[in-house]
Amino acid sequence: MKTRSFRTALVAGGAGFVGSHLCDHLIAAGYRVTCLDSLLTSTMDNLRGLLRDSRFSFVEHDVINPLPRGLTADLVFNLACAASPPLYQLDPVHTMMTSVVGTNNLLIFAAEQGARLFQASTSEVYGNPTVHPQPESYFGNVNTVSPRACYDEGKRAAETLCFDYLRQGMADVRVARIFNTYGPRLRASDGRVVSNMVSQAIAGEAITVYGDGAQTRSFCYVDDLIDGVMRLMLHEAPLMHPVNLGNPTELPIVEIAAMIRTLAGSSSPFVFRPLPVDDPCRRQPDITLARALLQWQPRIGLTQGLERTIDWFREVQEQTVVGGAAERTV
Ligand code: NAD
Ligand code: UDP
Numbered sequence: 571m572k573t574r575s576f577r578t579a580l581v582a583g584g585a586g587f588v589g590s591h592l593c594d595h596l597i598a599a600g601y602r603v604t605c606l607d608s609l610l611t612s613t614m615d616n617l618r619g620l621l622r623d624s625r626f627s628f629v630e631h632d633v634i635n636p637l638p639r640g641l642t643a644d645l646v647f648n649l650a651c652a653a654s655p656p657l658y659q660l661d662p663v664h665t666m667m668t669s670v671v672g673t674n675n676l677l678i679f680a681a682e683q684g685a686r687l688f689q690a691s692t693s694e695v696y697g698n699p700t701v702h703p704q705p706e707s708y709f710g711n712v713n714t715v716s717p718r719a720c721y722d723e724g725k726r727a728a729e730t731l732c733f734d735y736l737r738q739g740m741a742d743v744r745v746a747r748i749f750n751t752y753g754p755r756l757r758a759s760d761g762r763v764v765s766n767m768v769s770q771a772i773a774g775e776a777i778t779v780y781g782d783g784a785q786t787r788s789f790c791y792v793d794d795l796i797d798g799v800m801r802l803m804l805h806e807a808p809l810m811h812p813v814n815l816g817n818p819t820e821l822p823i824v825e826i827a828a829m830i831r832t833l834a835g836s837s838s839p840f841v842f843r844p845l846p847v848d849d850p851c852r853r854q855p856d857i858t859l860a861r862a863l864l865q866w867q868p869r870i871g872l873t874q875g876l877e878r879t880i881d882w883f884r885e886v887q888e889q890t891v892v893g894g895a896a897e898r899t900v
Contacts, residue, residue, distance in 0.1 A: 574806070576644045576686070578602045582633050582676055583649030585609060587755050588690070588748075588792060590616035592647060595796050597623055604641055608632040611652045616755050633672030634664070637679045645803060646680045646687040648673055651725075653692075655718065655846060656761040662720035669724030670731070677735045677743075686742040688803045689732045691812055693749040693853055694722040703820075703854035706747065706812050716848040729812060736810065744802045744809060749816025749855045753792030753875065754882035764789065764876075767827055768883050771834035781845030783824025788854045790817035791875035794868040801864040809863075816855035817868040829872065834880050 579596050583589040584605030590612075596603045602625045605617065609630060620626040631638060633650045651668050652658040658665040673689065680687040696704045697712030712722045732743040756765035770777045798815040821829075824840070831838055860866045 574644075576601070576804075578604075578643045579645040579647060580604045580606060580641060580643035580679070580685075581647045581649065582606045582672070583651065583690070584647075585612040585614065585616055585628070586649060587612070587616075587653075587753075587757070587760070588751060588795065589647070589649040590755055591753070591792050591796050592649070592799065593617065593620055593626065595800065597626055601625070601645075603627070604629060604643065606631050606633065606637070606641075607650065611654065611657050611760070612757070633675055634667045636675055641679070643679075643683055644685045646676055646683070646685045647690070647799075647803070648676045648687060648728075649690045651690070651721070654761040655721070658721045659717050662717070665720040666724040669721075669728045673728040673731050677731060677741050680741040680743075681735065686744065686803065687732070688799065689728060689743060689745045691729050691745050691747045692721070692725050693747055693814075693816065693855065694718065695726050695729065695747060696850075696853070697722060698848060698850045699852065702852050703818065703856040704814070705856040706814055706859055713848050717846075718848050733810065736808070742808065744805065745812040746799060746802055746815045747812050747855075748795065749790060749814065749853065750787045751790045751792055751795045751816075753879055755792075756879070758883070758886075763787070763823060763826065764830070764879065767830045768834065768876075768880055771830050771836035771838050772880065772883055772887065774836060774838055776841040777827050777831060777838045778843050779824055779827050779840050780843050780849065781823075782842065783827060783840075784822050785845070785849060786820045786822050786852045786854065787826070788817055788820045789826070789872060789875070790815070790868050791870035791878075794870050798860060798864065798866045801866050802860075805864060813860050813863065814855040814857050815860060815866070816857065817872075818855055818857055819872060820852070820854040821872070830876060830880070833873065833876050
């Protein structure tokens with residue numbers, strides 16, 4: 571098979587947690603990158619290092635609107651969508667439109683450009699799974715009228731759109747079902763579990779455990795995820811199915827809380843809060859397909875990944891304190 575060579579990338583949602591790491595990777599690998607983002611759940615802080623690079627450009631844009639004219643790309647990454655449950659539930663209609671109308675706008679752009687599109691789908695398409703661990707062949711168990719449905723059903727519809735464009739020969743797509751990912755650049759105010767617990771532990775505040783903490787998740791360090799995303803995107807053979815990307819190490823949330831507290835050297839107490847509606851009980855990726863197809867598996871263990879994340883949160887906190895002090899003296 572002839573290998574295509576790609577040189578320009580458009581990253582929708584590129585200012586966010588995962589998207590900014592992807593932009594860093596693409597620039598380091600020699601691509602020209604346009605980041606398209608509405609800054610709904612991010613700030614320009616994540617892009618500070620990239621803005622100095624002449625191969626990087628930023629366009630503020632909401633993907634539910636048609637893409638601005640004049641953009642070019644041969645790889646299109648669609649990561650635009652709030653991923654934190656409290657944030658994607660703030661404006662559920664906009665969340666759903668982001669995944670459905672936004673993905674369609676990016677697919678139209680990819681079709682016009684003859685580009686390949688990566689869709690950041692999610693383990694949430696499995697809902698509260700009745701099959702464990704979750705293989706790609708599992709159709710899922712989503713409550714269509716849940717407060718989570720704007721995200722889950724939006725992402726399911728986006729997958730449908732991607733494979734309809736592919737079947738109709740309109741665009742080449744790669745769809746990853748991403749499981750919980752963590753690392754530096756999660757915002758302290760994001761509301762997801764790792765960022766909440768790390769910021770609480772280092773501030774000496776109570777660590778919020780929802781429910782009894784027996785629900786499980788499987789956490790993947792962001793660098794491992796980016797490696798998987800790139801392997802999937804550059805895989806040459808057409809793929810008519812999604813691929814799970816995640817770390818199969820599964821732990822109850824209360825054990826993650828205990829690990830974070832220990833690694834942060836914190837003595838914060840745990841405080842138990844009500845479990846959010848339809849919070850999935852168990853989640854673990856079956857990555858047999860990713861291992862076989864992409865020769866991919868996560869390399870960074872939870873202890874190492876959490877240590878790096880805690881270090882980063884501490885650094886940001888110190889910079890904020892120093893910045894704050896400097897401001898006050900002016
Ligand atoms: P994030 O909230 O940090 O980043 C999302 C980015 O998309 C933000 O910069 C936000 O401003 C932007 N955005 C949101 N709506 C937009 C819109 N309508 N138009 C333009 N930009 C918009 O989240 P993340 O963790 O970096 O997630 C990135 C992608 O990966 C999302 O699509 C998410 O669904 C998917 N995903 C992430 C995880 C995870 O654990 N991080 C798991 C599964 C799937
Ligand atoms: N959670 C928690 N404390 C928090 C935030 C989240 O116990 O401060 C729980 C949440 O109820 C869920 C898990 O941690 O069971 C993962 O939550 P997150 O919002 O990070 O992602 P989800 O996998 O639910 O989309």
